[in-house]
Amino acid sequence: MIKNVTPSTPLPPLKVAKGHWLLKNIPSMSKNILNHFYDNEQKLGKTYENPVPFVRIIATSEPDFMRYVLQQNHRNYKKGRSYDVLKLILGNGLVTSNGKFWQKQRRLAQPAFHKKHLEDMFNVMGQTALDYFNKLETKRGTEIDIAREMMEVTAKIALKALFSDNSEEDMNAVYESMTDAQRYVSDLLNNPLARFTFKLNGRKKRFKKDLAVLDEVVLNSIAKRRKDTQKYPDLLQMMMDATYEDSNDQMNDQQLRDEMITMFSAGHETSANALAWTLHILAERPDVVAKMREEIKAVCGDQLPTFQELRQLTYVRQVIDEGMRLYPPVWGVSRTAIKDDEYRGVKIAKDDVVFCLIYNAHRREDLYENAETFDPERFTPEKVKEMPKMSYLPFGGGPRFCIGNMFALMEMQLILTGLLQRFDFELVKDQNIDLEALVTLRPRYGIKMNLT
Numbered sequence: 043m044i045k046n047v048t049p050s051t052p053l054p055p056l057k058v059a060k061g062h063w064l065l066k067n068i069p070s071m072s073k074n075i076l077n078h079f080y081d082n083e084q085k086l087g088k089t090y091e092n093p094v095p096f097v098r099i100i101a102t103s104e105p106d107f108m109r110y111v112l113q114q115n116h117r118n119y120k121k122g123r124s125y126d127v128l129k130l131i132l133g134n135g136l137v138t139s140n141g142k143f144w145q146k147q148r149r150l151a152q153p154a155f156h157k158k159h160l161e162d163m164f165n166v167m168g169q170t171a172l173d174y175f176n177k178l179e180t181k182r183g184t185e186i187d188i189a190r191e192m193m194e195v196t197a198k199i200a201l202k203a204l205f206s207d208n209s210e211e212d213m214n215a216v217y218e219s220m221t222d223a224q225r226y227v228s229d230l231l232n233n234p235l236a237r238f239t240f241k242l243n244g245r246k247k248r249f250k251k252d253l254a255v256l257d258e259v260v261l262n263s264i265a266k267r268r269k270d271t272q273k274y275p276d277l278l279q280m281m282m283d284a285t286y287e288d289s290n291d292q293m294n295d296q297q298l299r300d301e302m303i304t305m306f307s308a309g310h311e312t313s314a315n316a317l318a319w320t321l322h323i324l325a326e327r328p329d330v331v332a333k334m335r336e337e338i339k340a341v342c343g344d345q346l347p348t349f350q351e352l353r354q355l356t357y358v359r360q361v362i363d364e365g366m367r368l369y370p371p372v373w374g375v376s377r378t379a380i381k382d383d384e385y386r387g388v389k390i391a392k393d394d395v396v397f398c399l400i401y402n403a404h405r406r407e408d409l410y411e412n413a414e415t416f417d418p419e420r421f422t423p424e425k426v427k428e429m430p431k432m433s434y435l436p437f438g439g440g441p442r443f444c445i446g447n448m449f450a451l452m453e454m455q456l457i458l459t460g461l462l463q464r465f466d467f468e469l470v471k472d473q474n475i476d477l478e479a480l481v482t483l484r485p486r487y488g489i490k491m492n493l494t
């Protein structure tokens with residue numbers, strides 16, 4: 043267990059990750075950003091400096107430091123430059139905005155995720171999941187890429203929860219354009235030269251085309267809905283009907299567009315990766331699968347769970363929690379200091395970046411005994427209460443905590459339950475399974491499994 047440090051005790055002077063004389067840590071980060079931060083932590087300590095040209099990054103996996111930045115003194119921190127690239131797709135939505143504007147949007151959007159709406163969305167989810175499982179039946183006896191499959195089902199669920207009345211054709215167009223656009227932005231974030239090469243090789247042009255498709259479908263859906271007198275049980279409806287506290291106004295079309303695209307983007311790849319990594323572990327842990335099946339059988343037999351039954355699937359939930367400990371879909375979050383600050387003697391100057399390393403924190407031996415071992419028993423309700431604050435943060439922390447966390451948890455419980463009720467999975471031998479840390483943590487070459 044972590045030692046109980048008094049937060050005022052000064053930290054020893056920070057060690058510095060040495061890199062290239064000019065490019066500093068960029069070459070090592072571009073090569074493998076996850077290993078870069080993980081290996082340096084083993085050498086330099088839980089909090090260290092990671093200089094890159096023109097920016098001082100302070101990397102940390104210290105729960106107390108992360109709590110300070112994300113929660114206790116959050117007003118002094120904003121989402122910085124790396125989020126500007128995401129704005130190319132997401133616009134000024136909840137993930138990318140800051141300050142008063144963010145606060146206003148968050149207040150407006152929050153009620154859409156209250157329990158009564160979640161129940162409506164869960165029913166939509168159930169039907170989409172069922173259609174997907176029926177489609178998956180046709181692949182029984184073949185080799186599948188489980189990462190791709192999970193991306194497909196979570197995208198379908200997210201789109202249905204956002205725009206329940208849209209055509210299959212429109213939803214496919216959104217899915218494909220979004221996938222391409224996200225790949226473009228990830229490459230842009232990870233490769234400093236990309237902005238030049240993308241202009242020359244036509245990728246920028248393709249990206250603009252993808253954005254135009256996204257805009258067209260989303261803005262058309264909004265226009266159609268504005269004329270419709272019927273009410274739909276989806277996020278678009280809730281966001282359209284919501285009014286700002288101060289003025290009683292509603293969101294305009296552009297703002298709705300940004301929030302809808304933000305929800306889709308933030309909401310499906312994250313869950314897909316959490317599911318893919320968890321299934322990858324489960325394929326080698328028949329003991330855990332047997333226990334899950336026993337619980338599933340007792341709670342809902344061979345039917346998909348109802349909204350009320352989800353809370354009885356406690357072991358399934360523990361498996362998901364433990365999967366996201368080892369493979370947190372959002373592997374780190376960064377904040378930029380607005381004014382000079384100090385944390386336990388560490389000076390944080392205006393514009394310095396504090397990078398909270400969720401992946402590293404989740405694998406610390408002093409926080410999790412046998413940290414590399416998959417053990418859902420760590421997440422029994424009693425043990426969860428004993429965990430140090432902000433030592434487990436798959437959904438982030440503080441006021442910018444993931445707004446869709448309950449949506450994601452119920453979706454993942456639903457999909458895992460449905461899959462285990464119907465199918466067996468076996469990992470294809472001799473494949474290269476590797477982590478790739480883009481915006482989310484995903485399997486670089488997919489995860490191939492035999493489905494029976």
Ligand code: HEM
Nearest residue numbers: 136137308309312313371372375437438442444445446450
């Ligand atoms: C396993 C699934 C998910 C994971 C691991 C996850 C993780 C996170 C994390 C770590 C943050 C905080 C980012 C930061 O502080 O910089 C976040 C924010 C956010 N997430 Fe999620 N998320 C998931 C699913 C979802 C879903 C399903 C939705 C929507 C339907 C969603 C919508 C959002 C939004 C809008 C924000 C920004 C909130 C704000 O800043 O006010 N997420 N998510």
